[in-house]
Amino acid sequence: MKLNLFITGLNWRIGEEDDADVEKTRAYEEAIRITFLLPLLPILQCKFLKGTPFPGGHVRHPLPRILESRNGRLHGVHGRLSGAQMRHLSRGFSMDPPEVGHLDWPTTPLRSSSRPPPPPPTLHNSGGSPMGGVMDSHLKPIPTLRPAEEEGNSEMTGGNCIHVNGRTRLYYFRKCKRNWLKTNIDSLPDDIMFNILLQLPAQDIYDATRLVCQKWYRMIYSRNFIYAHLQHSTCGLLIQNMHDKRRHPIFMAMRQGRIEISRLRYEFGHFIWSSCNGLMLECDIQNIDTLYITNPATKQHFSLPPFFCRTVPGYSAIAYAAASMEYKVIRTYFPKDENSESRGCCSVLTLGVDNSWRRVRTEHLSREAKSNLYDIPLITEGFVHWPEKGTYVLTLNVETEVITQIPVPQRYVVGFGWYYFSTLRYLSLLIACNNFSWEVWEMKPETGEWTKLPNIDLEAQNCTVEQLCCKHDSSFKVDGFLNCKFRPVGWLKYQEVFIFQVYKAFVSRFSDPTRFHIAYNVGTQKIDLFEFDSVSYHVVVHRNNLLWLDG
Amino acid sequence: MVTTDEKGPLTAKKKSVIIRSCDGDEFLVSESAAVLSTSLKKILEEKEDRLIHLSDIDNKTLAMVIAYLSTHADDGLSDDLKRSFDQEFVSGKEFDVLKYLVLATDTLQVTCLCYTVAKKMADIMKNKLVEWVRREFDIQNDYTPEAEAEIRRLDAWAWDDRQLEDD
Structure with missing residues (x-):
């Protein structure tokens, strides 16, 4: 019961934050509910029962926390995860069998909907997908955040990290694969790329951009770039x-x-x-x-x-x-x-x-x-x-x-x-x-x-x-x-x-x-x-x- | 659409140019707007032809560029309004759209729009982790793990509290 309330609250929060994208958000909501939250319910419930205070405010917060403890690695994350961690976790989430055997299975029914309650997850899953037992037949497994080349030949596609209003959130839905593959910045000519990188603050260039690939590194570590950046x-x-x-x-x-x-x-x-x-x-x-x-x-x-x-x-x-x-x-x-x-x-x-x-x-x-x-x-x-x-x-x-x-x-x-x-x-x-x-x-x-x-x-x-x-x-x-x-x-x-x-x-x-x-x-x-x-x-x-x- | 009857007074009052996109659709643009693009200006200077065919810009992108050019050619608008238009123009656009836009502005040589779009694209990358940029823009990491670790080790503290963009 608690959990249903929580989900409603979560949906409401998403809806409130993206007024402009109400239409989109509806679609996401359903996708999140089906592909991501439902399989997580037992784990979420366990966290609840153990009395962990649930962080409010942002949809991103609860998920990484729980994923963290699931993997048995608590880093004292304060609601946010670094990209590396998030990538690691989300990959691990779909590829590795989950270590959920130690969790107490809740005795109360989790949902009041017509869908049957999920059976307890097993440690050894035959399908390779951790939540195989949880899913209904028409549902795809949980999407992953993986490089594109892996995605191409896999059934487990569709996961993406949608960028809304300048924030990154874990919105999982299937449609975005097309955009994902098309958005390749590498296809831009060098001089345009040069101009784009020039607009970034020095701190960002040094901390992140120069490490993205060797081509960018060479572009940044040139006298031309440094001079142009200074002028700019x-x-x-x-x-x-x-x-x-x-x-x-x-x-x-x-x-x-x-x-x-x-x-x-x-x-x-x-x-x-x-x-x-x-x-x-x-x-x-x-x-x-x-x-x-x-x-x-x-x-x-x-x-x-x-x-x-x-x-x-x-x-x-x-x-x-x-x-x-x-x-x-x-x-x-x-x-x-x-x-x-x-x-x-x-x-x-x-x-x-x-x-x-x-x-x-x-x-x-x-x-x-x-x-x-x-x-x-x-x-x-x-x-x-x-x-x-x-x-x-x-x-x-x-x-x-x-x-x-x-x-x-x-x-x-x-x-x-x-x-x-x-x-x-x-x-x-x-x-x-x-x-x-x-x-x-x-x-x-x-x-x-x-x-x-x-x-x-x-x-x-x-x-x-x-x-x-x-x-x-x-x-x-x-x-x-x-x-x-x-x-x-x-x-x-x-x-x-x-x-x-x-x-x-x-x-x-x-x-x-x-x-x-x-x-x-x-x-x-x-x-x-x-x-x-x-x-x-x-x-x-x-x-x-x-x-x-x-x- | 401009009929033959209207074309006479219109050209007399305000010259227009017809630009055709690669999809075959035609756009009517006033000459004052078209000359904001350096390449269009050159074409217009060279020949009297009022029809310009752009073979590598699609409908959607061309419509956006023309909307931008027309706004900036409008003398009735103040600079402040134009600036806020610029911001509105790029806000909320997906990276993909921006990419085509920047390519189109590069072809047409519209410097100020090129700058605005590049700035917007950079803003997307701002305050993000290396992994985020690689993932989102589908860039292959061509560093060997050792090379990357070495660069990171040299100034390790720069990464220790770096997180995804704050709210």
């Missing part, structure tokens, strides 16, 4: 939690007009200082002399030659010199023993070429400009910038390794926030006019020219943001709350979407940062609110890429 990859913001650096960083990017937020599947051991074409520069705070290069997509990780000097270390950056096709790491340092005049030094290491750090000339810089070197550098294509609230932006041409001083577009006035951001192509500057509006400037790194862009004004959106925050967090407006303030975080997409962090301003004290952030669309003036897991974090402009370095 969207650049976004990588956000690393400052309190918990081991937590996987968040990667935000705009794709097809939508904001995508994902976590990088890589555990960083250190702080990320800089990123260039998918290569990241990490620094160990405990041992600041050693820097690491990591590509989270290809899992490449190596350390750079240590930098020994009695110095106060500054920040570092990684940049790409396009003409010489070299990656260079730039780090600043401040010798302790020299007089204050010569303070602020910079050295460079070319990856794969240099074994030690080379010093970059900084003598020609003014003392004031040199103090910029204390700051976190920003990277644009082929340039490294040390901008600070001052009269100059220091710009290093990665190719020629020459640092130049570029004057800022207007006089810096104390008390107004100046925020610099890299957009990879340009250096962007936001100057706060008041709490809600910013002047926007961009600098072309090659020429050092500043161009003024339309202002960003959030005055009109202020109320909306306040309401949205209150909706998400009822305790947002505590006593003394005055209004929301915004701190610029960075361009999610240059000249389109900007990210601001929401601050709470109070009557009597300084404003507090909150975990709320808004994505402000400069064109449509629309606002999206989202929440980060931390209030303090480090933001790096990043794009995922398959780049790997030899040697």
Whole structure:
């Protein structure tokens, strides 16, 4: 009785999830009931009687669990199985005799329908099919998930893993064999296949796609592909939690007009200082002399030659010199023993070429400009910038390794926030006019020219943001709350979407940062609110890429 | 269908092209839509013939491509609408249909549709296991077990918590 209820519930669940495919679903239901569930009833019932809590929610969950225990191999699966396991299990399910002899056979009748209850399964089955005794004569044996060539000459065909709404489910029915055989991606010309693979994220290519077959592997591991993929990859913001650096960083990017937020599947051991074409520069705070290069997509990780000097270390950056096709790491340092005049030094290491750090000339810089070197550098294509609230932006041409001083577009006035951001192509500057509006400037790194862009004004959106925050967090407006303030975080997409962090301003004290952030669309003036897991974090402009370095 | 009487004013106002699929059916397409395809544009430039025969594109696929071209040639639609049309256009289509579509767009050289379809096909593959891709697309695994094990061993941890796509 219990079981009938369960089946009804299951059907209902399937029907609810695929509103669009109601017609199809009906057909599946019957097929599932006949070919898959009925033979399983005794086993399902046994699990029930033993008091195993039945997982709800998804049709996929109960089946793999039971199959698991049937094979006597419990992996602690939480509702899902990997493809390998699923394939293994489903194959084993139809080909091998089941080990059901140890299960208690339920004494209660399982079904109220006209169909006779299935006889107890036997350990040794004559037909080779495990459920041979269970089936009615007109029913086919349970389909399998096997490669196509096996299917062709077998009676046990028809099983397929239907892909509905981007999910994979075990829907067993017979009709899909035709589609299954026709869907052969190999018949596509190489250049189309190249374009399709190019659309995949670096992580997916590395983890799965390159292993599918040797042809794909060769295609992916070509210079053309890596380069095309780099050109194609969207650049976004990588956000690393400052309190918990081991937590996987968040990667935000705009794709097809939508904001995508994902976590990088890589555990960083250190702080990320800089990123260039998918290569990241990490620094160990405990041992600041050693820097690491990591590509989270290809899992490449190596350390750079240590930098020994009695110095106060500054920040570092990684940049790409396009003409010489070299990656260079730039780090600043401040010798302790020299007089204050010569303070602020910079050295460079070319990856794969240099074994030690080379010093970059900084003598020609003014003392004031040199103090910029204390700051976190920003990277644009082929340039490294040390901008600070001052009269100059220091710009290093990665190719020629020459640092130049570029004057800022207007006089810096104390008390107004100046925020610099890299957009990879340009250096962007936001100057706060008041709490809600910013002047926007961009600098072309090659020429050092500043161009003024339309202002960003959030005055009109202020109320909306306040309401949205209150909706998400009822305790947002505590006593003394005055209004929301915004701190610029960075361009999610240059000249389109900007990210601001929401601050709470109070009557009597300084404003507090909150975990709320808004994505402000400069064109449509629309606002999206989202929440980060931390209030303090480090933001790096990043794009995922398959780049790997030899040697 | 265009009769002879209507053809005069129609061509004067808006030139049309007739495209024939390999099944022999004919489709009437405005020239502004047809020139979005680079190959059709070239054919139209070379000869005045208003009938183009495409021997390797079937009815169903050609109808889809033409629907796409007509929408994109419509100046009355905003870019946002066209973008949402693109998404709607590929959503829910089976892989098989997409495959024919991508082949057709490759023949006709419709770059933007080719991109949209390729993206959709990649989305199907996204977040899937190697075994899933091989099984679903019927690709023969030509790695020897040792070679595959070796590649996997080198960065074993990448697989340990990988599962089928999350809900």
